Amino acid sequence: DAKTTQPPSMDCAEGRAANLPCNHSTISGNEYVYWYRQIHSQGPQYIIHGLKNNETNEMASLIITEDRKSSTLILPHATLRDTAVYYCIVRVGWNTGNQFYFGTGTSLTVIP
């Protein structure tokens, strides 16, 4: 079962940073936070994941609070192509191959 809570929708102006929050208050010490996104009628696309430290890659940054009960995905300069549903998922281990259980996600609309 999904263990995360996300706002159902958000808007962001093109070129601005999009900050997508996620609550995972029951996260365990060995659970990682993953972010995926799904553009309409496509398979989910991996964005980033982390355990406790903040992470950054070419797509986004992941900020995890010190108590690990929440996190924020940051898209630094949102474009129209970033319009998608963003899923925050917690999963045991980064390399266990365990199943992903998706929550309801946040529908992000980037506005021109």
Next chain:
Amino acid sequence: GAVVSQHPSWVICKSGTSVKIECRSLDFQATTMFWYRQFPKQSLMLMATSNEGSKATYEQGVEKDKFLINHASLTLSTLTVTSAHPEDSSFYICSARDQTLYEQYFGPGTRLTVT
């Protein structure tokens, strides 16, 4: 690298017929594959976990006799929807676990419409 394909990308079938969906890992070997179903405006729901050479493990509420899963090789898993009905119309997505890196990669999905 790490590409997962699905075939067909969309299919229309008549009620009562069966339809097979293929999921292939193109550039890695996958001992484990997962099948998801997604209804319009809803999230992905995990249906089953498919392990190469053994029986699939189904999530609670998923009919194993209706959704037949075969994982006969390290690069191919198939999902057969038997005796399809209009309520089986959905978007079916697979993911594959790289047996070396252990990460999962998702396919592009298959749109099934049952008339």
